[in-house]
Amino acid sequence: MKHILFFILFLLLSVGCKSKKDLNTSIIHSPKKELSVKEIQTWYQKDEVLDGIPGISLDKWYASNKKKPKNKNIIVAIVDTQIDKNHEDLKGQFWTNNKEIPNNGIDDDQNGYIDDTNGWSFTGTKSGSYVVWNRYEFVRIVQEWDNLFRDKTESQIDSKDLWKFKEYQRALKTFEEKNKYYRRWFKSLNYKVKLYPIAKDTLKYFFPKENYTYKQLDSLYKKYKTSDKEFWQRRDDDDKDLGALIGSMIANLDMQQYTLEKIQDQQTQLDSIVHKNLNVNYNERLSIGDNPNILEKGYGNNKISNTIEGVRTIQDHNTMVSGIIAANRNNNIGIKGITDIKIMPLNISPSGDEHDKDIAMAVRYAVDNGAKIINMSFGKEFSMHKDWVSEAFKYAEEHNVLLVHSAGNDSENLDKVFHYPNDQNYEGIRGICNNFISVGSTTKNLGEKLVSDYSNYGKENVDLFAPGEDIYTTGAGNIYKTDSGTSFSAPMVSGTAAIIWSYYPNLTAAQVKQIIMDSGTAYNFEVILPGTKDKKVPFSELSKSGKVLNVYNAMQLAKKIR
Structure with missing residues (x-):
């Protein structure tokens, strides 16, 4: 933009899920025109008021926090592709199943999965590899x-x-x-x-x-x-x-x-x-050896890494998502993840569409093995066994586990089109569970281009927005890379939920969801509607909360209702 714009920020902090409210705070601020290389790589962690960059105020919270977390054992399940388990910035950040003796071929903890020491590949094959291509x-x-x-x-x-x-x-x-x-x-x-x-x-x-x-x-x-x-x-x-x-x-x-x-x-x-x-006769499950129309435990394998010798296609989506949440903050290399937690990789996403069976079984595995948050940065247009996924979501709700889902990258209004998985019934009405958060994507641009042009949106079916464009993170092959998508907005929310629970472990999943939504940054201006060239709408109309994720505000609000 050629001249500096001034905006008024209305920050509304609602206490808990009830009716108590804080005083509104109006702040006059201006966007930063040019960013340094370092700021471009870390922009999403910045503060809109202090830095002139519409990030999630993560640095602001860390600078102000003097307390130590009460719970250092928060586990975030990443339901996604294979992962680079050997990445330098993810070493030591993986969940370990201490009840399982590694590689002895026995299901020591009797959870239905043999040698699942760090997670599970639901697309793992009988030969010890993994499926690369799924049908849509x-x-x-x-x-x-x-x-x-x-x-x-x-x-x-x-x-x-x-x-x-x-x-x-x-x-x-x-x-x-x-x-x-x-x-x-x-x-x-x-x-x-x-x-x-x-x-x-x-x-x-x-x-x-x-x-x-x-x-x-x-x-x-x-x-x-x-x-x-x-x-x-x-x-x-x-x-x-x-x-x-x-x-x-x-x-x-x-x-x-x-x-x-x-x-x-x-x-x-x-x-x-x-x-x-697109081949009706292609059967991706032959190498797995299961029946995709029956819910069951134990199929797949424990090879969660994408470094399997002989597999040509390298999948790094999980590596990118995981780095945003959990890249080591203290090793002075690479990037700093949002928080110091453990990640549980659960592989379900070859190229193509995920099977509902794998989604449902991954959610249940995560819940049964101690995950507090389940990040789901994937989506599809159709769902053959939506009931299986819905029941798994309810199972997670019963066990106080939060589900975080990327809204998708189709520039569509999710109040008018279906995008799976979701927390809606067959009529498209939300409410099958209250532990599900749908997240859209924002950019580092204050003003009309705040919302990513590819991001899905919806006043009812997208809960809030978080940075998802030009995100610098870990990549497979021990590299660092920049990429964009709502896939990277979801882990911003997952990481924030992990911070909240680290300090306030007695909160329910529903409370954490509401804290995150209520405490976001509200921008009182119009933005270009995704999928259009110049049609403008109030930013507040593109999601249920009308806000962008704000870690600092979330922690202030959590402290009041813990």
């Missing part, structure tokens, strides 16, 4: 329910199966659209791979040093091209005229796919999407 849930629905509903009308469906029928219809439409889209894209990439070496060699005639620019290629293309209609027709027919060759290179530059390696990598990814994610 809408593909599984088409495969499972096709015989029930194919070519039938709503009047032919029993009332008890009506919701299934409607989901099948929605899934079938989605499958047909996605299948057509990805197959065309895959065909296009195959053409590019075949054409690339010919085009590269041909262009050497015009540019011996291969130092051509987009503008130069465009000029050359206009000179030699055929008509657009003929070009695309010939492209499908594997034509290799000069116009097609130049056009293919222009497309590569335009899509930043200049090298053959980049195109081939995308080709490999799309091959798996077409032949695995």
Whole structure:
């Protein structure tokens, strides 16, 4: 922004889940224009008033806190992908099952899982590896329910199966659209791979040093091209005229796919999407050896790390999420996690959609093995066994465990569309449990661009926002990286809940949820609605609380109602 804006911050602290309230506090502040490299890496931990950066006021709380936690054994379950167990900034941060003797092939604690010393991989295979590709849930629905509903009308469906029928219809439409889209894209990439070496060699005639620019290629293309209609027709027919060759290179530059390696990598990814994610006949559970339609313990394996020898695809989502919460704050390397707790990795997320069975069993495992908070930075459009997940959520509620879920990255209003898992019934009404928090994503920009343009939102079904854009964190392979998504907003809330419980262990999950929502920072201005270019709405209308996570305020409020 070209000039400094002034905003008024209304900070409303509600005492407990009841009706007591503090006095409103109005603060005049201004955003910081330019951030240093260090501030860019740690912006989400900053304070909007002290630093001019709309973070979660974590540094402010640590600077003011003089007390030691009452409970140093808080466990946060990370239900996610495989994790880099050997990362330098996560060493010593893993939960250990002391009742289990490592690698003796015996279920020593009789919890149904053999040698689960640090967590469990519900996508682990019988050979000791892990599943890399899952089908999308809408593909599984088409495969499972096709015989029930194919070519039938709503009047032919029993009332008890009506919701299934409607989901099948929605899934079938989605499958047909996605299948057509990805197959065309895959065909296009195959053409590019075949054409690339010919085009590269041909262009050497015009540019011996291969130092051509987009503008130069465009000029050359206009000179030699055929008509657009003929070009695309010939492209499908594997034509290799000069116009097609130049056009293919222009497309590569335009899509930043200049090298053959980049195109081939995308080709490999799309091959798996077409032949695995979208393949009705692909069965990802064969290597696991379980029945995905039966709830049971013990399937999978204890290999939670992504460093298994021979597995080509490296998954690092869990590593990034875990680093935000629990990266060592005292080792003077890498980053500082939100708090000093133990993480319990539970693997359920290959590329594709998670199975409801794995979600439900991971939640139950976390509860049964002492997790206080369950972070779920994943989501999907469909849910075949929503009842299994709902029952697991209620089980967590009964055991006073908090569930934190990322709102998703589709720029959608979750009051109008379903996003799973959630705490709603089949009619879309919230209330199956009161221990579930849905979190949207914010940026480091004060003002109209505060909300990430990809973030889902919803006055009823998103509870609050937290930083999720340009987050610097740990990555698989013992690296550090920057990434964005509501996946990184959720662990901000999980880490905050862990701090609250570390100091006030007698609070209930419902109280912790309400403290986090009530104590957030309220911004009294309009923001650009995600998914639009310039439509503005009050920030307060995009979530139930209308606020952004604030650790300092949360701890002040928790102290009053402990």
